[in-house]
Amino acid sequence: MKEKQELRNILDRIDQKGYPAYKELKGVYKFDEYIFVIEHVQGDPFAAPSRVKIEVADKIAGFPRDLYEMKCKKIALQDYLLREFGRQIEHYSFKARGSGKSGLMAISRPGQEVLERSACEINDRDGSIIVRMEIGLPANGRTINAGELIKILFEYIPEAVHRSLRYQSLDQDKIEKAVGLAMNQDFIRKELKRHSLVAFIANGSILPRESGVSGKPMKNAIAWVSPKSLEVTMELPFGRAVTGTGIPEGVTLIVGGGYHGKSTLLEALELGVYNHIAGDGREYVITDDKAMKIRAEDGRSIQHVDISMFIRNLPNGKNTKVFCTEDASGSTSQAANVVEAMEAGSQVLLIDEDTSATNFMIRDELMQRVVHKEKEPIIPYIDRIRELYEKDGVSTILVAGSSGAYFMKADLIIQMDHYTAYEITQYAKGEAVKYTREAGVNGTTGEIEQAQLPDYDRKVKADKEWMQDRLKVKVLGLDSIMINHAGIDVRYVEQLVDTEQMQALAVIMQYAQKRKMNGEHTIQKIVEEIYEILMKQGWKGIIENRDIPGNLVIPRKQEIFACINRYRKLHF
Numbered sequence: 001m002k003e004k005q006e007l008r009n010i011l012d013r014i015d016q017k018g019y020p021a022y023k024e025l026k027g028v029y030k031f032d033e034y035i036f037v038i039e040h041v042q043g044d045p046f047a048a049p050s051r052v053k054i055e056v057a058d059k060i061a062g063f064p065r066d067l068y069e070m071k072c073k074k075i076a077l078q079d080y081l082l083r084e085f086g087r088q089i090e091h092y093s094f095k096a097r098g099s100g101k102s103g104l105m106a107i108s109r110p111g112q113e114v115l116e117r118s119a120c121e122i123n124d125r126d127g128s129i130i131v132r133m134e135i136g137l138p139a140n141g142r143t144i145n146a147g148e149l150i151k152i153l154f155e156y157i158p159e160a161v162h163r164s165l166r167y168q169s170l171d172q173d174k175i176e177k178a179v180g181l182a183m184n185q186d187f188i189r190k191e192l193k194r195h196s197l198v199a200f201i202a203n204g205s206i207l208p209r210e211s212g213v214s215g216k217p218m219k220n221a222i223a224w225v226s227p228k229s230l231e232v233t234m235e236l237p238f239g240r241a242v243t244g245t246g247i248p249e250g251v252t253l254i255v256g257g258g259y260h261g262k263s264t265l266l267e268a269l270e271l272g273v274y275n276h277i278a279g280d281g282r283e284y285v286i287t288d289d290k291a292m293k294i295r296a297e298d299g300r301s302i303q304h305v306d307i308s309m310f311i312r313n314l315p316n317g318k319n320t321k322v323f324c325t326e327d328a329s330g331s332t333s334q335a336a337n338v339v340e341a342m343e344a345g346s347q348v349l350l351i352d353e354d355t356s357a358t359n360f361m362i363r364d365e366l367m368q369r370v371v372h373k374e375k376e377p378i379i380p381y382i383d384r385i386r387e388l389y390e391k392d393g394v395s396t397i398l399v400a401g402s403s404g405a406y407f408m409k410a411d412l413i414i415q416m417d418h419y420t421a422y423e424i425t426q427y428a429k430g431e432a433v434k435y436t437r438e439a440g441v442n443g444t445t446g447e448i449e450q451a452q453l454p455d456y457d458r459k460v461k462a463d464k465e466w467m468q469d470r471l472k473v474k475v476l477g478l479d480s481i482m483i484n485h486a487g488i489d490v491r492y493v494e495q496l497v498d499t500e501q502m503q504a505l506a507v508i509m510q511y512a513q514k515r516k517m518n519g520e521h522t523i524q525k526i527v528e529e530i531y532e533i534l535m536k537q538g539w540k541g542i543i544e545n546r547d548i549p550g551n552l553v554i555p556r557k558q559e560i561f562a563c564i565n566r567y568r569k570l571h572f
Contacts, residue, residue: 001028001035007153015146019044022137022144033060034161036153039547044142045100049134051549054161058127062167067179068122075116076182076275080175081165082120083110085131088160095156096148101136103148105156108550112215112282113274113497114182118539118552129165132550180238181283185275188234188242188286195232195246198348198395199269199287202244206281207261207268208419215497217281227414227423242284245421250389250411252397255428261419262399266352269397270495273556291348292341292558295355296330297492301568304458309384309451310335310360313377321455326568330357331378336565338381339454342394343524344561349388351381352399362405383448385409392453407432458523460564461571466513473510475502481509486569493562500553505563507552511542512564517571527560 007029014021022041029036035055042050068074089105096103108119121130138148163169188200201207203226208218224244232246247269254262272287308320311332328336334357341349353361361381363371386409388394400406407413413425465471465484474482477499479491488509490496508530516526533541539548564570 001030004029004031004036004154007036008150011146011150011153014144017144019137019139019142019144022050025137031158033158033166036157042101042137045098045102045136045139047101049101049104049106049136051547052133052135053547053550054129054131054133054157054165056129056131056161056165058123061127061129061165063122063127064167065127067175068124068127070183070186072182072186072275073179074122074124076114076179077175078117078120078122079110079114079277080178081122081129082108082117082131084164084170085120085160086110088164089133089156092152092156092160096138096145096152098136098138098145098148099141100139102138102145103152104134104136105152106135107131107133108500110277111498112276112280113271114277115274115498115501116554117500117550118548119550121538131165132548134550177278181278182275183238184236184242185283185286187237188284189289191234192286192288196249197232197246198249198252198291198397199247199272200232200234200244200284201226201247201265201268202242202284205244205268205283205285207264207285215280217279221281222419225420227421229423230412230414244284247397248412249393249395251385251395251406251409253406253410253413253428254397254399254416255401255413255424256416258401261416262401263352263354264419265414265416265421266350266397266399270350271497273495274497288348289556290344290346290558291350292337292344292346293350293494294334294337294341295352295492295494296357296360297328297333297337298330300328300333300336300489300492301326301566301570302328302332302336303565303568303570304572305336305339305565306454306456307332307335307339309454310338310379310381311377312379313374315377331360333357334360334381335378340561340565341558342392342454343456344527344558346558347394349394349396351396353401353403354399362403364403364405379448379451382406382409384451387450391450404428404432404435408436456522456524458572459519459521460517460523460526461519462513462517463567463569463571465569466510471510473506475499475506478502481506481563483509486567488563488567490559490563490566493559493566495556496559498553500551501555501559503549504552504555505559507539507542508555508560509563509567511544523561523564527557527564530560531557 010024025038026041037053040051068077086107093105094103108117119132138145205224206217206221208221210216210218226245230245233241233243235241256262268282268285269287270293272285273289276282302325304322306321307323311320363380407428413428415422415424472484478496481488
């Protein structure tokens with residue numbers, strides 16, 4: 001470790017030299033309040049910025065242990081510090097001038113969700129803090145401008161660290177509230193099971209967003225008010241009790257006219273698997289953290305998936321217990337998505353008819369009369385939905401706006417009317433009974449044999465392409481991961497909310513291919529082992545002999561499963 005003065009001396013010496021001389025800076029330096037590590041130096045001013053790490057010892061940081069002793073607390077505190085540090089460096093970014101990315105100061109920018117990020121990590125043993133960020137080293141053309149970098153390293157960063165990574169410098173009341181909110185959210189999520197619930201929506205929640213591309217709450221939106229019959233009160237560990245709607249296990253139907261808030265409610269429940277920051281409006285919209293959004297995905301790859309509970313007796317004789325296709329139809333893809341979600345441990349499925357394959361969801365009476373069931377390979381979801389819950393413990397929350405076929409299958413029916421919820425179970429079922437007095441009008445395909453649980457014995461082998469020394473991996477937003485010239489299309493995995501989850505999935509895929517996919521382990525075992533490593537060792541257990549980048553978010557198991565399943569070159 002070198003003293004900060006040595007860093008200053010190097011900068012004075014290389015000033016006005018060619019840009020490659022910046023490579024001398026790589027190393028570890030001791031500043032007054034932190035250790036500064038330059039891990040990677042960019043090749044020129046227009047290349048990807050240099051990566052640095054800031055390590056603040058516990059005696060400097062000074063955060064009380066009770067703020068990070070629990071996992072949910074630690075993640076909330078990390079998130080709070082990251083946002084504060086980000087606000088500080090935002091003031092200084094590009095104040096140091098020059099060519100290309102000169103003067104850039106960048107760090108992970110969290111959205112509305114509170115996620116576990118590599119950009120800020122607290123050691124739960126001693127309370128020390130690591131922050132990872134990027135800096136564009138200043139240059140005029142390709143000539144080093146050391147004077148501008150001195151401003152960044154000796155003025156801007158020390159000030160940002162002092163203001164945002166020390167307990168004594170921060171608003172301690174706000175920290176307590178952020179950590180307390182996370183405790184409450186974690187408490188409710190654990191209470192769901194005890195109350196036989198799959199989700200909870202607090203009264204006063206704001207579900208609509210200000211636009212389709214914004215996660216911020218809509219101004220002047222109608223606040224959530226629970227139907228009295230569904231009200232549940234949660235006694236919180238931090239602060240007051242909260243009352244709201246408890247959605248029970250079983251089959252829940254969300255109905256109503258177009259634009260009345262059905263999909264808005266479902267979207268809030270989708271993202272209720274994550275904690276949210278104060279002011280989001282969905283702080284107390286809490287969903288079972290294994291819940292999975294299910295939809296049709298025309299064209300997706302399916303490899304060795306047992307979809308026989310939904311599709312069987314194909315005309316071409318294809319085996320649906322080990323079904324494979326490079327170009328799935330809407331119904332086939334949705335069937336695979338249900339089975340894969342169950343394989344990933346999900347016991348709550350979230351479905352919107354707008355993004356579902358109609359022939360997978362229902363077959364109306366007239367179609368049943370014209371095309372007899374023995375001629376139809378698809379067993380629609382309506383004929384499995386009760387069995388999934390009663391036999392396999394899998395609950396469903398379904399948005400339906402055009403068909404009443406599911407009324408008789410539902411345990412609970414909620415109507416959305418001008419963004420206000422009404423519990424109409426008995427009324428809707430009564431109307432369904434009246435309607436079905438006409439013989440044969442019941443929305444089902446008749447007697448259906450009980451399904452066996454899908455076979456998850458899928459032992460996967462590595463793809464040789466991943467074994468290359470120089471593997472080109474690129475993340476394209478929330479849409480796909482490119483590996484050399486092959487892509488993993490995850491654009492319809494709708495609970496992915498941050499590109500850093502995508503970056504993490506790319507890293508996990510590399511590790512899985514090189515270390516776990518040996519033809520002996522099932523996908524279930526591979527994901528479980530990887531997740532255990534992440535929980536116990538963090539990213540250093542996955543990223544071997546390399547610096548940990550500051551752009552990773554630990555994804556859920558469900559998204560890891562989804563990523564693996566959508567890789568077109570899986571070998572079994």
